[in-house]
Amino acid sequence: MARTLSFTAALNEALHIAMEADDDVIIIGEDVAGGGGRKDQGIEDAWGGPFGATRGLIGKFGPERVRDTPISEMGFLGVAVGAAATGLRPVAEIMFIDFLGVALDPLLNQASKMRYMFGGKARVPLTMRTNVGAGNRASCQHSQALYGMTVAIPGLKTVIPSTPADAKGLLLASIRDDNPVVFCETKSLMNSEGEVPEGDYEIPLGTASVVREGGDVTLVGMGRTVHTALEAADALAEDGLQADVVDLRSLYPLDEATVLASLEKTGRLVVVDEATPYCGIASEIGALCIDKGFDFLNAPVKKVTAPHTPVPFSPVLEDEYMPSQEKIVAAVHEQLGWNT
């Protein structure tokens, strides 16, 4: 039975299931409970995480397994790496991916490389949950979509769900994966709702999904831009053009086959990403099309991304910054123009 849940509630459900099923799963991060150590004053779980995704866990699983940390991203991420390498299965939360600036080493040089450096003998089943993306007027240092950076680090996997149902299944799969996984939660989607199946299920990492079928153009998105692409697909349908919309879901491993199969069907591809344009997933998808889908292409691959600027604050500017339905439609029309 599926019910309607918010993204946050779906994540929360996944965490409850994961902790129930496996005593080795622990939660570690800033204010994952809140009001730490004040149980005798009747205070516990004041926040349940900055967005409420970890609510109720401390009450059920106790402070030993649900740990509010000092504001020490580098320190507690390093602690989580050590705990993962020695037998726990930590879910560490870096509130905003932007904060990796003060915490990168445990990911960049430790978690990602231990298995390799140690000749295949280490397992680092760490999940790093983190919040990404713009659209909430959170400005330059709380809005970036830096997953391109983690995708570029061998040894890490990077995941970004676009619906509550995928969020739950991908989070369960990420926690149970024996590799370090960066799990990106798009902040502008946290309150969005969707049908979520009950119970325990996993969505395998590395599987994209085709969320709308059409034969004229492929729109590839991830996280929030899947929804932008779907809006664009509606607009295109009014002009009689049918779009195939692919939700990548997992950025590494990347489901190349699903992208290429769609391109083969449509001959045109627009990739939509709210990250900045250089050295990112959009460029990577473009390269994939040229390398392995060249014969399918009837028009140049188009990237609809954020500009090469920081994320601005002013709503007028931020709205301009984000990929939009209009920009996608314009890119598709450019492709059609090229073709005729």
Added chain:
Amino acid sequence: MISREEALDVYQQLRTIRSFEEKLDTMMKAGKMAGFLHLYVGQEAVAVGVCSHLNDRDYVSSNHRGHGHCIAKGVDLKGMMAELFGKKTGICKGKGGSMHIADLDRGMIGANGIVGAGIPQAVGAALTVSVKKTGGVAVAFFGDGATNQGQFHEALNIAATWKLPAVFILENNGYGEATPAEFAAPMTDLAVRAKSYAMHSLVADGMDFFDVFEKAGEAIDRARKGEGPSLVECKTYRFLGHFVGDPIGYRTDEELNDWKTNRDPLPTFETKAIEMGLVSADALRRIDAEVTAEIEAAVASAEEAPFPSPEDVLTDVYVTE
């Protein structure tokens, strides 16, 4: 205090680390090895004094100067030597090299090429043993230089706040690369840094096995009893350069000779252990010969071992099964 049997074992380890490192120094200078080598000669009493209290359920994290910690924690010598030669039979299949030797089965969770990075990892291991209630402890070895890193401070604060069974072994050898410790931090006893975290701290003579053994023992005992972490500063000295090939130049010959002549941890141990009636000089000379033979055998087997195949570059990135 230690028994006669343990005393022989201690000497065997001190000697093994010393001879292993000196052999590497010679081979590196003869062009037989590649990479960076940071040798532990002079600091042996610290690794051995600390690890004498540990067993396989205890964890150790280490730094770039890690060979001594690995040997004292029981990592296989042949596997280490093969690793240093980049051979397929190396403890990390030749993929890690000197700065990344690890053996999780022995509780050795890794040397480290990033100064300070092993410290929070030991705290993570302490979290594991605490959540799993194994009765184990986790020890981080690091240098004076590492205490100026953020990872040190964040990790100590977390360990102290959470009262984890962690022990921080600060090997103050007076230098971080070419920079004197007193030029990088404004105090002589770096152990005082524990005070910021309301953490127990001790200062030990890092050249004297017995003193390290006693102070580290106190810290490890406290951790095992659930009394929280400690910082143990061991005053020590490295007899060789920062790495093999270091032109040095930042310290005087008088300073070096004083430490080597008067404080060398091997003769210091030998004199004391003989005085205490624990060992005889003859027994120690037999150990010297055995250790030399063992290291020659490790070198020979490493030299004969195959290199990895080029395709092995692609394996061991992810857990795939």
